[in-house]
Amino acid sequence: MMTAEPPAVAIEGVSHCYGRRQALDDVTFSITPSTFAVLLGLNGAGKSTLFSLITRLYAIQRGRIRIFGRDVGHASSEALRMVGVVFQPRTLDLDLSVLQNLSYHAALHGISKHDGRARAEEALARIVLADRANDKVRNLSGGQMRRVEIARALLHRPRLLVLDEPTVGLDIKSRADILAYVRRLVVKDGVSVLWATHLIDEVADDDGVIVLHQGRVLTHGSVPRVLDAAGAEDIRAAFTRLTQATDAAIEGS
Amino acid sequence: MTVELVTLPRVTGFAPVQYAICLKGIVWREGLRFLHQRERFVAALVRPLVWLFIFAAGFRQVLGVSIIPPYDTYVLYEVYITPGLMLLIQLFNGMQSSLSMVYDREMGNMRTLLVSPMPRGFLLSSKLVAGMAVSLPQVYTFLAIAWFWEIEPPPLGYIAVLPALVLSGLMLGALGMLMSSVSKQLENFAGAMNFVIFPMFFASSALYPLWRVREGSLFLYYVCQLNPFTHAVELARFALYCQINWISLAVVSGCTALFMIGAILAYDPSRGFLARRGEPGGGA
CATH class of the missing domain: 3.40.50.300 (P-loop containing nucleotide triphosphate hydrolases)
Structure with a gap:
């Protein structure tokens, strides 16, 4: 079998x-x-x-x-x-910081603030944007925004x-x-x-x-x-x- | 050869603490967005203050207000219109957050919310709570400024009016959410102003007591009576003077429930106006 x-x-x-x-x-x-x-x-x-x-x-x-x-x-x-999703149109909040966007997503999945922040920092390190964590999304390039969106989609560890x-x-x-x-x-x-x-x-x-x-x-x-x-x-x-x-x-x- | 599918461990439901985290996250984001839109805050305050400082001052002599409940003495016209102006703030806030939903949906933020595994009814209710929560500091800032204009309700009234504002904030937010799901015309603010905000505000007891309206037009009087905004204003007016207007409480509670159920159904994918509205990307 x-x-x-x-x-x-x-x-x-x-x-x-x-x-x-x-x-x-x-x-x-x-x-x-x-x-x-x-x-x-x-x-x-x-x-x-x-x-x-x-x-x-x-x-x-x-x-x-x-x-x-x-x-x-x-x-x-x-x-x-x-499932983690990356939609075709940009879905990040331009006026919020990168970290705030990720924390919001973590909250939507019921992930605690502490855990969410740790995951967000780890995710940002992986996409080499750790130094931009507190920048407004508006100030990122198109490619960087996409990377953040992918990091966000993976935050709740989907398969x-x-x-x-x-x-x-x-x-x-x-x-x-x-x-x-x-x-x-x-x-x-x-x-x-x-x-x-x-x-x-x-x-x-x-x-x-x-x-x-x-x-x-x-x-x-x-x-x-x-x-x-x-x-x-x-x-x-x-x-x-x-x-x-x-x-x-x-x-x- | 038999192939057996491996069953993954089942993860069902969410713990109450996870619901709390989710609600807190949604309210926090709405608050942050509001803080980033400073013009919105200024506009939200200037609008009722213009009515209070200019309109009310001009009409003080023209429109006399007799002794009607909840007031136990003659009151100045400014005092009379204050609850209506508090609700005007909430009305604008409700419409603005509903339009931000339309905008969000186009920008895709609404999608981020709706693909959360939490139940959709819970997500939308949280969104309403968030919109309502943002309206409260606006109303209290207005009341604080009005206090210097000698609009001084009893100190306890400031606390008593809070539950009334919570309820009316939810009602107006739910109305806006319902509209954002059904109507395409309201996607610009001018449309909302002309077809919703102005009629609701003027055909209510916000600016003139209903007995005066009745003297002018019986028809308009009935329209005002049927307008849920009238009851939201009256609920706040009575609460501000530590009294309860039971009829208004019943109407506002009923309308809140009705509008919320309507909005949740409208965003339900299976009944969905969402799908009927068009293709992915809100028509993009």
């Missing part, structure tokens, strides 16, 4: 509509614990909607989402404890980190730094990561990939499997081929 951990995220048959517009259509995929999975899709593919469902901002209309076996719909509190387009609007160096930092979290701390992006060059060879296009999952699996499915040489060609085939099929119908 083999024992296996439940998937970090299991999404089964999830559909979502805004009025008449269907944003997600029967989305199904799962992520193996302690791996880095890239949710690849153009703007408007439905990535942010999926994130809002995973984090219970919106109720699930159809289908089921489980985080390490906990149902987001029925055991949302248990499920949410295991799953979900990030929605975390590198948008950052310069090349900040992008590379943040990507490398999050990849290290997977390797060193065993955190599971769902990384949504439209930037194909952020995919590495040993990542899991989910291609989301117009609310549907076109393919998912390891990079070789995705290349196989598309009959392509590299991930960029695979993505283009898969999405164009879908667009052509939609136009033809």
Whole structure:
């Protein structure tokens, strides 16, 4: 007999509509614990909607989402404890200091002031921003703000980190730094990561990939499997081929 | 081959101390934000003081106020409108924190709050408590300045009015929160001023006793009677003179409960206006 951990995220048959517009259509995929999975899709593919469902901002209309076996719909509190979120728009309080932002997040998770402060200081040391702890967030650069947001998302020690387009609007160096930092979290701390992006060059060879296009999952699996499915040489060609085939099929119908 | 899923240790519920930490954190953040917006504090004080120093002085001769409860003697017009102005502060504060929720949601701060694993009803109630808590020092600062203007309620009245202000602060905050979830028009402050603040303030007993309104228009009199703001003002007016206006207490308590339930339902993801309002990022 083999024992296996439940998937970090299991999404089964999830559909979502805004009025008449269907944003997600029967989305199904799962992520193996302690791996880095890239949710690849153009703007408007439905990535942010999926994130809002995973984090219970919106109720699930159809289908089921489980985080390490906990149902987001029925055991949302248990499920949410295991998730750290970095949203696409900045969600830090610009007028408060870095430390105050982190302390607020700790309080929202019921972590005591003393413990929260210790965790915040440790987190800031890890992202090399310890000396900026008392600076207003407003005075940080875009890349630094993102790092603080990631540190904040990890403060309650979640096992799953979900990030929605975390590198948008950052310069090349900040992008590379943040990507490398999050990849290290997977390797060193065993955190599971769902990384949504439209930037194909952020995919590495040993990542899991989910291609989301117009609310549907076109393919998912390891990079070789995705290349196989598309009959392509590299991930960029695979993505283009898969999405164009879908667009052509939609136009033809 | 059978594959057995490893069950993770269950972590359910939160200890009372964790709820307390969460509430304290939310109130603390609201307080910090308020301290950072110094213009907001100044504006919150200047508004009622203009009414008190200028409007009331001008109308002192025109509008005589007869002896009506809770006053046991003729009072100056300034004294009469003081409770209304205290509530005006809370009304603006309630609308401002509701608009900050709209703004927060766009900036994403509301998301930070709502993805906390704490129950959503608790998170939103804490947010209301925080907004109300911020209104109290504003009202008491106003009362302190008014004291120099010879508005001197009995010393005990300053304590007695506190529970009334807590209740009315929650009611007005909940109303604002409810509005922020349903209406898109109120996303700018001018909209809130025209459609909520002015009508609520003027169609109430804040500026003139209702028996005078009745002499002018019976219809308006009934509108004022139905306006929860009237009852919030009366509750504070009586409390400031160490008395209880039971009808007002009942109306304000009822409205507070009603608006709070409404606001919590409106932000419930399954019933949610939140999802109906639009796509992630508050329409972004």
